[in-house]
Amino acid sequence: MARNKDRGTPEVSSGSMADIAFLLLIFFLVTTTIANDKGIAIQLPPKPDPNDPPPEIKFQQRNIFKILANSKDQLLVEDEPWTRPIGDLKDEVKVFILNFGNPTPEGIELYNSLPSSLKVQAGQNPDSSDDPTKAIVSFKANRGTSYELYIEVMDAMNAAYNEIYGERVGLTAEEWLAIDLKDDTQRRIYQQARSNIPRALSIAEPDK
Amino acid sequence: MSKFKKKSKAGQDIPTAALPDIIFMLLFFFMVTTVMRDDEILVKQLLPKADQLTKIEKKSLVSHIFIGEPKNTGLYGSEPKVQTNDVFVEPSDIVQFVNQEKDKLDENQRDKITMAMNVDQEVKMGIVSDVQQELREANALKVLYKSIRKGTVDN
Numbered sequence: 158m159a160r161n162k163d164r165g166t167p168e169v170s171s172g173s174m175a176d177i178a179f180l181l182l183i184f185f186l187v188t189t190t191i192a193n194d195k196g197i198a199i200q201l202p203p204k205p206d207p208n209d210p211p212p213e214i215k216f217q218q219r220n221i222f223k224i225l226a227n228s229k230d231q232l233l234v235e236d237e238p239w240t241r242p243i244g245d246l247k248d249e250v251k252v253f254i255l256n257f258g259n260p261t262p263e264g265i266e267l268y269n270s271l272p273s274s275l276k277v278q279a280g281q282n283p284d285s286s287d288d289p290t291k292a293i294v295s296f297k298a299n300r301g302t303s304y305e306l307y308i309e310v311m312d313a314m315n316a317a318y319n320e321i322y323g324e325r326v327g328l329t330a331e332e333w334l335a336i337d338l339k340d341d342t343q344r345r346i347y348q349q350a351r352s353n354i355p356r357a358l359s360i361a362e363p364d365k
Numbered sequence: 366m367s368k369f370k371k372k373s374k375a376g377q378d379i380p381t382a383a384l385p386d387i388i389f390m391l392l393f394f395f396m397v398t399t400v401m402r403d404d405e406i407l408v409k410q411l412l413p414k415a416d417q418l419t420k421i422e423k424k425s426l427v428s429h430i431f432i433g434e435p436k437n438t439g440l441y442g443s444e445p446k447v448q449t450n451d452v453f454v455e456p457s458d459i460v461q462f463v464n465q466e467k468d469k470l471d472e473n474q475r476d477k478i479t480m481a482m483n484v485d486q487e488v489k490m491g492i493v494s495d496v497q498q499e500l501r502e503a504n505a506l507k508v509l510y511k512s513i514r515k516g517t518v519d520n
Contacts, residue, residue, distance in 0.1 A: 197419070198509045303490070304485070316417050
């Protein structure tokens with residue numbers, strides 16, 4: 158018994174605790190994959206009702222900006238082959254949307270509400286879109302088109318709209334995308350920018 | 366001989382200082398070998414690059430669909446395939462998958478389900494469009510094309 162007492166209270170060595178903690182840290186650093194849940198969001202049209210005949214809507218051809226892609230990943234933009242880099246497509250779409258060729262009263266009101274930075278960009282080409290409320294950007298791919306090109310075109314179309322919305326309230330496209338809709342003031346800015354410029358993207362079913 | 370005996374006496378206690386380390390190593394072994402992600406991706410996934418990315422607000426409302434060339438081409442061939450959860454499915458099975466995913470959600474959230482399309486950039490649009498038609502059929506209309514921000518090297 159006496160011998161036991163001599164040994165004193167047993168102690169667990171804690172010198173390696175730091176190492177253990179670091180190992181744990183490294184383990185979680187390595188295994189944690191930073192969630193990359195980001196992407197281009199779209200809303201699909203609802204399933205057509207078989208009882209309803211497809212609605213017949215006539216659009217002026219000049220109000221539709223047509224982008225076609227074929228199975229060789231070549232683009233046809235407004236009936237002309239696209240030879241420039243795909244990054245330029247965004248600017249072309251923007252010019253089309255911001256064209257006030259034959260504005261409706263709504264369009265004129267919209268034009269007057271735009272900030273001067275956008276007014277400068279507004280065109281008057283009568284062969285292009287009537288005004289932003291009427292403009293439609295249409296994209297049709299082929300079944301053989303690569304997904305990479307599809308995303309690039311989708312990105313360009315969305316970029317054009319996001320830049321317009323952003324510029325309308327004095328933001329860059331990145332700041333526009335970072336808008337938090339749960340925040341009241343930010344949502345008001347969002348609604349102000351979106352009003353009367355619908356994001357009219359039409360994505361047609363691919364050709365066979 | 367006497368020298369020998371002395372030495373053996375001195376080393377009778379087993380050093381226990383390294384014991385916690387050993388235990389932790391064991392723990393790590395099991396932590397590492399345990400599969401943590403719920404689905405193992407069986408298809409190639411090189412996501413396309415884009416700039417206009419939006420974040421998903423609610424993770425719980427997201428279900429993933431993977432499309433790409435199978436990693437194991439010897440077994441599954443090199444044609445792009447659709448993967449949900451852990452298995453390859455035909456596009457026509459997507460409706461069933463969506464309904465299963467919707468069942469996991471509360472009733473008032475079922476319409477808000479977002480389908481994240483993880484599509485390899487080499488894939489042709491045909492199969493993507495087939496899946497989308499099925500999503501329309503299943504009334505899961507919110508779609509997110511997962512992509513990486515331009516300029517980043519890693520995926």
